[in-house]
Amino acid sequence: MVSIGAAVKEPGSTRKNKTGSWRTFKPILDKEKCIECENCIMFCPEGCINKDYDIDYDYCKGCGICAEECPVKAIKMERE
Amino acid sequence: MVLKVMSANQAIAEAVKLANPNVIPVYPITPQTTISEHLAKFVADGDMSAEYIRVESEHSAISAALGASGTGVRVFTATSSQGLALMHEIIFAAAGLRAPIVMADANRALSAPLSIWNDQQDSISERDSGWMQIYAENGQEALDSILIAYRVSEDHSVLLPSMVCIDGFILTHTVDPVDVPGKGDVDKFLPPYKPDHAYLDPKRPMSIGTFTDPNYYMEARHDMELALEGAKDVITKANSEFAEIFGRKYDFIEKYRSDDADTIIVAMGSICSTIKDVVDEHRDNGEKVGLVRVRVFRPFPTEEIYDAIKGASNIGVLDKNISFSVGGVLHNEINAKMDVKANGFIVGLGGRDIKPTHINEIIEKTKNTTKTTQWIGLNKEEV
Amino acid sequence: MEIPEKEFLAPGHRACAGCGATIGVRLALKMLGENTVAISATGCLEVITTPYPETSWEIPWMHVAFENAAAVASGVESALKSLGKTDTTVVVFGGDGGTADIGLQALSGAMERGHNLIYICYDNEAYMNTGIQRSGSTPYGASTTTSPHGKESFGEDRPKKNMPMIMAAHGIPYIATASISYPEDFMKKVKKASEIEGPAYIHLQQPCTTGWGYSPEKTIELGRLAVETGSWILYEIEEGEFKVTYRPLQRRAVKEYLNAQKRFKHLTDLEKERIQSHVDAVCIELKV
Numbered sequence: 001m002v003s004i005g006a007a008v009k010e011p012g013s014t015r016k017n018k019t020g021s022w023r024t025f026k027p028i029l030d031k032e033k034c035i036e037c038e039n040c041i042m043f044c045p046e047g048c049i050n051k052d053y054d055i056d057y058d059y060c061k062g063c064g065i066c067a068e069e070c071p072v073k074a075i076k077m078e079r080e
Numbered sequence: 081m082v083l084k085v086m087s088a089n090q091a092i093a094e095a096v097k098l099a100n101p102n103v104i105p106v107y108p109i110t111p112q113t114t115i116s117e118h119l120a121k122f123v124a125d126g127d128m129s130a131e132y133i134r135v136e137s138e139h140s141a142i143s144a145a146l147g148a149s150g151t152g153v154r155v156f157t158a159t160s161s162q163g164l165a166l167m168h169e170i171i172f173a174a175a176g177l178r179a180p181i182v183m184a185d186a187n188r189a190l191s192a193p194l195s196i197w198n199d200q201q202d203s204i205s206e207r208d209s210g211w212m213q214i215y216a217e218n219g220q221e222a223l224d225s226i227l228i229a230y231r232v233s234e235d236h237s238v239l240l241p242s243m244v245c246i247d248g249f250i251l252t253h254t255v256d257p258v259d260v261p262g263k264g265d266v267d268k269f270l271p272p273y274k275p276d277h278a279y280l281d282p283k284r285p286m287s288i289g290t291f292t293d294p295n296y297y298m299e300a301r302h303d304m305e306l307a308l309e310g311a312k313d314v315i316t317k318a319n320s321e322f323a324e325i326f327g328r329k330y331d332f333i334e335k336y337r338s339d340d341a342d343t344i345i346v347a348m349g350s351i352c353s354t355i356k357d358v359v360d361e362h363r364d365n366g367e368k369v370g371l372v373r374v375r376v377f378r379p380f381p382t383e384e385i386y387d388a389i390k391g392a393s394n395i396g397v398l399d400k401n402i403s404f405s406v407g408g409v410l411h412n413e414i415n416a417k418m419d420v421k422a423n424g425f426i427v428g429l430g431g432r433d434i435k436p437t438h439i440n441e442i443i444e445k446t447k448n449t450t451k452t453t454q455w456i457g458l459n460k461e462e463v
Numbered sequence: 464m465e466i467p468e469k470e471f472l473a474p475g476h477r478a479c480a481g482c483g484a485t486i487g488v489r490l491a492l493k494m495l496g497e498n499t500v501a502i503s504a505t506g507c508l509e510v511i512t513t514p515y516p517e518t519s520w521e522i523p524w525m526h527v528a529f530e531n532a533a534a535v536a537s538g539v540e541s542a543l544k545s546l547g548k549t550d551t552t553v554v555v556f557g558g559d560g561g562t563a564d565i566g567l568q569a570l571s572g573a574m575e576r577g578h579n580l581i582y583i584c585y586d587n588e589a590y591m592n593t594g595i596q597r598s599g600s601t602p603y604g605a606s607t608t609t610s611p612h613g614k615e616s617f618g619e620d621r622p623k624k625n626m627p628m629i630m631a632a633h634g635i636p637y638i639a640t641a642s643i644s645y646p647e648d649f650m651k652k653v654k655k656a657s658e659i660e661g662p663a664y665i666h667l668q669q670p671c672t673t674g675w676g677y678s679p680e681k682t683i684e685l686g687r688l689a690v691e692t693g694s695w696i697l698y699e700i701e702e703g704e705f706k707v708t709y710r711p712l713q714r715r716a717v718k719e720y721l722n723a724q725k726r727f728k729h730l731t732d733l734e735k736e737r738i739q740s741h742v743d744a745v746c747i748e749l750k751v
Contacts, residue, residue: 002299004239004277005178006292008518011285014475016517022480038466042646043683045482046474047489059474063481063672064680077680102545105538131541136572140534143527143569147502147538150525153545155538173527280500280523280539282551287518289503289526291510 015059019046023062025077027055033074040066040075081259088219088251091258092158092184092244093118095226097128098266099182102153105133105144110196111248112160112186119156130156138163142170142183149179150288152279154230154272157181160248161188161202168206174241175210175304177289178277180233181241182226187349187400188248189430197431198248199400200349204409210304212242212311213378215348217334219256221375222246224328227261227270231318234273238311240304247350249431261326269325308379315376332381335388337363338370343446344389346372346422347398348410351434355398358439369443374410386418395422396446402426407453424453432457464647467493476519477511481679483669483686484508484585486643488556491583494653497522499552500539504532504561507592508585530565532557533573533582540578552657553580559600560590563624574633574662581656581663584626587671595674599624602694604738605726607674612729622741630664631700637663639699639708643670644686648697648708655701668695676725688720693746710751717742 003009029040034053041049043065048056055066067075086094092115096104104123108116122128131148135141141157148155159167164185174181185203189195203213214229216222222244229242246252278288292300315332323329334352337359338344345355352373362369372388374381389395399408406412411424423446428434438456445454471492478485484507492499503509503526512519513526527535532555540553557566562584570582589607590596597610597619606618630638636659641649649667656663670685672678677685689695690709694717697709717739721727730738745751 002292002296002303003516004303005176005288006290006296006300006515007177007278008287008290008513008516009284010516011287011518011521012473013517014477014512014514014519015473017475017477017514019475019477042466042490043486043643045478045480045485045489045682046476047470047472047485048474051468056474061480063682064678065481065682068680069683103538103541105534105541129545131545133537133541134576135534135537136568136575139531140537140569140572143531143534144538144541146527147525147535148542149538150535151500151539151542151546153542155542169528170531177527280525280543282498282500282523285521285523287513287520287524289509290513290515290518292515296515 018058019061020058023060024080025062025064026057026080027060027062027064027066027075028078029053029055030074033072035072037071039069039071043069083257083259085255086219086258087114087253087255088216088222088246089114089186090118091219091223092226093122094260095223096156097122098261098263099154099156099227099230099270100128101130101156103131103133103148103155104157105135105141105148106157107135107138107141107159107163109138109160109163111188111252112158112184114252115158115184138166139170142167142174145181146170146174146177146179149181150177150278150280152275152281155181158184160186161190164202164206165190171206171209171211176300178239179241180239180273182229182233183241183243184226185243185245186248186252187245195430198250199429200245201401203243203245204401207378207409210240210308211378212240213245214242214376215245215374216251217350217352217373219251219258222251223258223260224322224326224330227266228318228322228330231270232311232314235314236276238307238314239277240307240311245349250350265325269322311379330375332376332384333388334373334375336371336373338372338388340368341370341392342368343394343443344370344372344392345396345398345439345442346374346385346389346410346414348374348377349400351398351428354434354436355439358436362443380413380417382417385414389420394446395420396425396442397422398425398427398442400428402429411453421449423449426453426455427457464650469493471497471521472512473519473521477514479673479679481672481682483587483643483671483682487585487667487669490643490646490650491554491653492522494650495552495554495657498550499554502526502532502536502539502553502555504557504566505529506558506561508556508558510592529561531569532561532566534569536580537573537576537578540580555580555582557582557584559584559586559588560598563599563626571633574630574635574664577661579661581665583665583667585667585669587669587674589674591671591674600626604730604734606729607726617730617734627664627666635662635664636702639665640697641665641667642686642690642695642697643667644683645690645697645709652699677723681723685723688723691715692717692720693742693751694720696745696749696751707749707751714746714751
C-alpha cells in the first residue's frame, strides 16, 4: 500500500539504503596525523563523518573529497 | 432567510468568506475577476483574515494553493479558461498529492481563436485529473456547492480537490436572489480542516511530493480512483446534511419532469434553466419531454444518470465542449458507460447563444438516433 | 566559526559520489536548524533525496514541480503566517534550470511580493538531472549535450545569465553569491539570510563531477579554482549595498580552472584567452 499522496512520514529514512556498497576506494584516517580542522566533516557529500572523525562506512561512497581536502594528508584512499 | 441580489461570482466569494480559508492565492482573469476582487475587498476590510497572495500567474496561484494545502491549511483559488489551462500541470499534481483544494472555475472558451465567452471546454479538458467537478445552474447553487465541496474534499476518505464550475458571464455577471447562510450554520456543516496526511510541521517532519518508481506509482493512481468512487457516498451524506441545515437538497443529478418522459435532454450548467422553460412548454402541449441536469460530473454518476434516462426512447445530450473527431464529452461518456443510444449535440461554443428554438430543434432531432454528433446553432451561411 | 553538528540531510541518498549539491544543502540546513521547512524544485536534489518510500530530509519538505518551487514556497510561507508560525524558516532549493530558466517567473513573483523566505539556487551550470543539457546558467564555452562542441561550434555561445543581479533588480533585502568550497562564507550568508525580514536569494555555485567532467574527489578543488581565478565572485548585497566577501590574494589564470574540466577541454587557446579577458573585465570592475 502506498501512503496517501506518496508522502513519507519517516524522516531520514534513506539511511536504510547503505550506499557504502558503491565504494571502490575506502578513506582511512590516521587520527595521529589529524589536526581536527573539520574540512572532511564539512565537505563530505554524505555527511557521514562525525565530530570524533569517525567515518561511517555504511554510507561512505568513497568519493575521496575528504582525502583530497585534508591539509595534512591524514586520510588515505585504499582499494577495497 | 434574507435574500440578497448578487452575481454568482459574488455568491462564491460569500461562500469562501463563510468557509474561512487560511490562504487565497488568486490571479484575476475574465470572467472570474470579480471573485478575486470581492475576496480582496473582504480581506482589506477585515471581514476575512485569510492570507491573500497576489500571485503573478494562475500557475503560481495553484502552486501556492498546493503549497499552503501541503502545509495543512484550508485554501481557495479561482480561475477560468486560459488560466485553468496554464494550471494544467499542477491540477494533476494537486490531485496526486491529495490536496483538498477548492477552486471555482468561471467556464470560458479556450483560445484560439481568442474568446472571453462561455463554454465548458476549459474544465471538461481537466476531467481526467482526479478533481471532483460540480456544475452549478445558478448563484445559489454556486454558493452552496463551494461549502459542499470543502466538506467532501476534506473528508479523510476522499482527500481530492474540487472544482466548482459556473458558466462565464451567464452566471458570473448576472444577478439573482441568493440566500447567504449564517456563519453558525456553516460552522455546523463544515468543521475546521484537520489534516493528517499532509502537513509541513517541524515537530513532525514529513516529505511531500516524493519520487516514485514503477513499484508504487500505479497503486497511488489506483488509490485515487478508489477515493473518487468512494466520494459518492460522502457526497450523498453531505447533501443530506446540507439539506437538513439549509433546506436546499442537492443530488448528483437533477431530474426535471423526466420520470415519465419519452424524450430526455441531458445537459450541465446554466443552459438547464432555458431547457426547463422549453420542457414546460412541451409538457403544456402534452408532450412527455424532460431534463436530466448533471450537477456532479466527477465522480461520474453513472447509475444515477442511467436510472434517470433508461426509460426514454429519445435522448439528447448537450455538450458545451468538443473532443475533436469524437464529439461531446458528456455524450460520449453516457454512451460508453450506459446501455443507451443517446444523440450528441455540440452547443454554445465560445458564447454562441443557445435559444429555446435550438432546444426545440434538438428535441426534434433526438427522434432519429444517429451516431453523428450534430452541431446546433452554427451560422447558416457558414455551414 | 562554530559549525552546528546536527545534520538535517540523512545519508543513503542517491547522489553521485562527490556530489556538490548535497554538500551545499547539508551546510545550509546546519545553519537554519530544525525549525525549517524546505521546498525543492524538480531536479537532481529532489530525485536523489526522496526515492519513495524513503526520504533523506529530517525537516518538513515539499516538492511539486520544476518551475514552481518559489510559488509553492509562497503558499507555504503564507500558510505558516496564517497559523502564527512566523518563527519557522522557509528555504527553497532550486537548481539553475529550475531557477534561471523555467522557474524564473515564479521566483520573480515570490521575490517581488516580499515573502519571508530564503531561495538558494544550487548552480551546477546545466541540466544535470537529465544528462547535462545547457541552461541559461551554463557558462560561455562549455560543451553540454545540447550545446556540444563540434566542427561548427565551440560549445555554449552565450554568457552565463546573471541571476543574482536579476534578483538585485527586485530590490530584495539580501542577495549573495557563494561557493560550497568556501563553507564559512556560505554559511554566514545563510545565517544572515535567515535573520533578515523578507526575501533573500543566495546563488551557490556547486561543481558537478558528472556534468563538468572531473574526478569526484576534485569537487571542492574545482569550486576553489572558480573563485581563485575570478571566474566566480563571492559577494553580497545587503539592503542595496554591494560588498565582495572574498578576494583571492593573487588571481590565478582562468585556464587552470578550464583545463581541469572535460566540458572546456575542446577550447582553443584563443577561446580561453577570450574567457580570460572577460573575467579580467569583471574582476577589474568589482576590484577582485
